[in-house]
Amino acid sequence: MNVFRFELKRAWVGALIWSLVLTGLLCGLITGALPAFMESRVAVENMLKSLPPAFAAAFGMQMDNLFSFGGFYAFGFLFYSLFGAIMASGIGLDLFSREKREKCMDFLLTKPRGRSRLFAEKLLASLTMIAASNVLFIAASLALYRAYAPQPLMLERALVAASSLLWMELLFFAVGTCIAVFAKRVRSVSGLSTAIGIGGFLLSALQSMLEEEKLNFINPFKYFDAAKAFFDGAFELKYALTGAVITIALMAAAYVRYTRADIPSL
Amino acid sequence: MAYAIETTKLTKYYGKARGIVDVDIAVEEGEIFGFIGPNGAGKSTTIRTLLGLIKKTGGSATIFGMDCEKDKVKILAEVGYLPGEVFYYDNMRAIDLLRYSASFYKKDCTKRITELADALSLDLNKKIEDMSLGNKKKVGIVQGLLHSPKLIILDEPTSGLDPLMQRTFFDLIQRENERGATVLFSSHILGEVQRICDRVAIIKEGRIVDLRSIDDLRKNSYKKVSFTTENPVADFSLAGAGEITQDGSSTSFLYNGEIGALLKKLSALPLVNADISEPELEEIFLHYYEDGEAAK
Numbered sequence: 001m002n003v004f005r006f007e008l009k010r011a012w013v014g015a016l017i018w019s020l021v022l023t024g025l026l027c028g029l030i031t032g033a034l035p036a037f038m039e040s041r042v043a044v045e046n047m048l049k050s051l052p053p054a055f056a057a058a059f060g061m062q063m064d065n066l067f068s069f070g071g072f073y074a075f076g077f078l079f080y081s082l083f084g085a086i087m088a089s090g091i092g093l094d095l096f097s098r099e100k101r102e103k104c105m106d107f108l109l110t111k112p113r114g115r116s117r118l119f120a121e122k123l124l125a126s127l128t129m130i131a132a133s134n135v136l137f138i139a140a141s142l143a144l145y146r147a148y149a150p151q152p153l154m155l156e157r158a159l160v161a162a163s164s165l166l167w168m169e170l171l172f173f174a175v176g177t178c179i180a181v182f183a184k185r186v187r188s189v190s191g192l193s194t195a196i197g198i199g200g201f202l203l204s205a206l207q208s209m210l211e212e213e214k215l216n217f218i219n220p221f222k223y224f225d226a227a228k229a230f231f232d233g234a235f236e237l238k239y240a241l242t243g244a245v246i247t248i249a250l251m252a253a254a255y256v257r258y259t260r261a262d263i264p265s266l
Numbered sequence: 267m268a269y270a271i272e273t274t275k276l277t278k279y280y281g282k283a284r285g286i287v288d289v290d291i292a293v294e295e296g297e298i299f300g301f302i303g304p305n306g307a308g309k310s311t312t313i314r315t316l317l318g319l320i321k322k323t324g325g326s327a328t329i330f331g332m333d334c335e336k337d338k339v340k341i342l343a344e345v346g347y348l349p350g351e352v353f354y355y356d357n358m359r360a361i362d363l364l365r366y367s368a369s370f371y372k373k374d375c376t377k378r379i380t381e382l383a384d385a386l387s388l389d390l391n392k393k394i395e396d397m398s399l400g401n402k403k404k405v406g407i408v409q410g411l412l413h414s415p416k417l418i419i420l421d422e423p424t425s426g427l428d429p430l431m432q433r434t435f436f437d438l439i440q441r442e443n444e445r446g447a448t449v450l451f452s453s454h455i456l457g458e459v460q461r462i463c464d465r466v467a468i469i470k471e472g473r474i475v476d477l478r479s480i481d482d483l484r485k486n487s488y489k490k491v492s493f494t495t496e497n498p499v500a501d502f503s504l505a506g507a508g509e510i511t512q513d514g515s516s517t518s519f520l521y522n523g524e525i526g527a528l529l530k531k532l533s534a535l536p537l538v539n540a541d542i543s544e545p546e547l548e549e550i551f552l553h554y555y556e557d558g559e560a561a562k
Contacts, residue, residue, distance in 0.1 A: 002366070002369040002370065006366055010355075098355070102353060102354065102355050102356055103353035104353050104354050104355060105319075106319065106347070106349050107353075107354060107367070107409070109317075109318070109319055110317050110318075110319065110342055110345070110347045111342060111367070111370040112339050112340070112341075112342040112343035112370055112371065113339065113342075113370055114338070114339050260321070262280070262319070262320040262321060263314070263319040263320060264320075265310045265314060265349070266349075266351050266353070
């Protein structure tokens, strides 16, 4: 497990910062913005009406649910998803392109360790960081839910809704991993992961503005929709399945490539 | 006894591009085997196939009787590899990198790391990225030898080392060899191969063109001779001299024969300047090809 420990040691600080930003944003929105938002409901409604409808839609501000804990919580997911996508794709890119970026593929791959095992240890290190980050996020979500949501509480629904970030992050982690493994070279992990996150955000905004149902299939932030989970108790199966299939397919492709590719000399 | 390395018709194509074709080499345990050829001839391709970094297209390759692809992990536990250019993780001290490297082997390498670092006078607490090319190379050498491998594979290892360090390096390799390690050593510099190897394989355009002992190579060694005389020498000829080119008062040729006879011939000329040197590898190859043609 030396590769696992090595990867964790090199990447945990970044993952911790992202986790704190994510959970901090969640706490800030719910404890700070939500009460103020509810109090000045009329003013906010007027403000939203004055915005171009497409703009409001792009930012996920639908009137119907916004003025409830669940609606506001789910509204925040647009941003949690953006940050989560950047973090998770960054972890995939970072860990799986480390040797490529630092030109030491020869070093790692001439050690007595099979490539499947190397892949598995890197994967485990990634999942450990993503899981830890989500434990924090989910715990904070549930605590806030208990403190701020009106009775009766339905903790199960809140849990499913909070888990939507985890599933979405796994998808983006798979995207990052795939790019890391297939790309000839990876120059900047932070630049690329930000681009991937914003790409996801734009797809989501596109779908909200056009309100085209079919576009949900290419909207990675909607595969595991927190609002849907919060109000209906479950994700919509067809989208959740699409997300799961894409995640697994990308990981499988990355695995095959990582274990079989010829390593060119420098 | 199984060979340390044995390849039979080992072939690698990168798509349609030739890597190596039908490479047959057999390296005995305990020998220092040289692998020479110009850049792009297929030395690295052969080595990388042996190490499982690239997949062969055809033929077979074994190390200590084990298949290079199926038994890769077992083989690599016994192999130390030093590439021509060394790069390591950013922001790491040499000692951290070496400890990480050692953590892949099921033995305690701490003592060996300090021994090797002392022999090479390498500061282990320095960050690798702040090191000079030569010092980075030293980290690579320690990294390749710290687990006392039974087979040492060196791919153009001396680039970036100054002559003094090269000498220390060759001493180190020779000591490892006396300890029982087999060494495969690739280079495009004939001189350094001649210095430590028992046998050499010569590779050109992906194929082994010759395989012989160093003694044999010495006996058949070509010298590059050039001299300048006061006045142009008309129709210079000498048994054993080939590729004679004359340009005014300068004459140059490749010579394969008795040195005494050469000197006798030269001393009879009104010399202004004379130079006898090791020919470039390319020039030797030229001869292998011409010899091959002549034999047909």
